Amino acid sequence: MEILISILIGVALMEAYAWLDPLAKWLIDRAAQKLPEGSRDAFTEQWAADLEAMPNSIAKIVFAFRNCTLDVANIADEIGREGFEAAADKFDDFVDNNIVALDQVLQEQMIRLQENERPVNRLLSALNTSLEHLEYWEKNTNDDARKAISHFRAVSPSVIGPFSEFHSQLDQRQANFETLTVGLRQSVALAVETSQRVRRRLLDDTPIDDSVDQQLADLFTERVNNIGKAITDISEYFLTTKLVVPQNIAPNVKVVVDALTAAASAIKQGRS
C-alpha cells in the first residue's frame, strides 16, 4: 500500500512539475495583459527570454510570479509616465517648431492687411473731403463751376463704390482674422497650461492612476486637437474667402480725377 501511495505521489509530482513551465508562461501572458497595448508584445518576449535563462521550472514559476505578476503595476506605471512625457515633449516640439512660426506668419499677414487698407482709406477720405469742399463752393460759385461739381459728383461713385466695397471687405477680413488668431492663441495657451499640468504630474511620484490620469491625458489630447482645429479654421478661411479687388478701375479713376481737376479749375476761374 505504502509503495502504491509513493508511486501515486511521485506520478502526481511529476505531472505537476510538467505543468510548471506552461503555468509560468501563462503567468507572463496574464501579467502582460495588464500593460498598455503597445508594450505587451515586447514585454512578453523579453520576459519569455528571461524565463529561458532560469535554471529550472521552480525558478521559472518564482520568476514569473515575483518579477512579472507582482511587478507589472510598476512597469505599467513607468510606461504610463513614459507616454505622458512623450506627449508633453511632442507638444513642446510642436509649439517650438510650428506654432511660433505660424504666429509670426499670422502677425505678418495682419500687418499686410493693415498696409492694404491704408491707401484705400486715404483715397476714400480724399474723395469724401473733396466732395465736402465742393459742396461749399457749389452754393457760392457760377454755373460752370456748379456743372463741373455736379459732373464730379455724378462720376465719383464709380470709384468710391468699388473702393468702399473693397474697404469693407478688408475691415471684415481683419475682424475675422483677429477672431481666428485670438482663437488659436487661446487654444495654444490652454494646451500649454495642460502640458504644464502633465509635467507637474510627472514630478509627483504617486503611481499613475488609470481613471484620474486618463482624464488629464484626455484633456491634453482634446486641447491639442483644438489647436489643430484652430489652424484648420484659419487655413480654410484663407482658402475659401478671397478678397475681391476692384478690377479695371484705372479709367474710372482717371475720369474722377479729371472731373475733380475740372471742378477745381472752374471754381478758381469763377473766383477770379
Added chain:
Amino acid sequence: MAKRADPRLSHQTLRVLKVFLAGPKEGLAGSDIWKAIGLFSGTVYPMLLRLEHAGWLKGDWEKLPPSELGRPRKRIYQLTPLGYNKTREALSALDIHVGSPAWKY
C-alpha cells in the same frame, strides 16, 4: 526641440549604470542586469525604460529570429556615448571609481 531631462539617478539606477560600465561592449540583456545586481526585473525594467527614453541607453532586439536562436529573442541594451559620459560624470561626482585603475594595463 524639447530637451530630454536627465533621468532620476537613484542609488539603484546608479548600480544599473555601473553594471553597464563594467559590462561587455556588445551590451547586456535585461536578465544579465537584474542577476548582476540582485534586483527584481520589475524594478530593473522601468529603469531601463527611463534610461532608454532619456537617450542614455539604446535597446535593440537580437537580430536572429527565435527559430534560429532556439529561444525567445533578448533585448540587448548598450550605453550610448551620452549615457557613458553622464554615467561617468555622475559616478565621479559621488567619488565612485569605475573600471580598472590605469596602472593595471
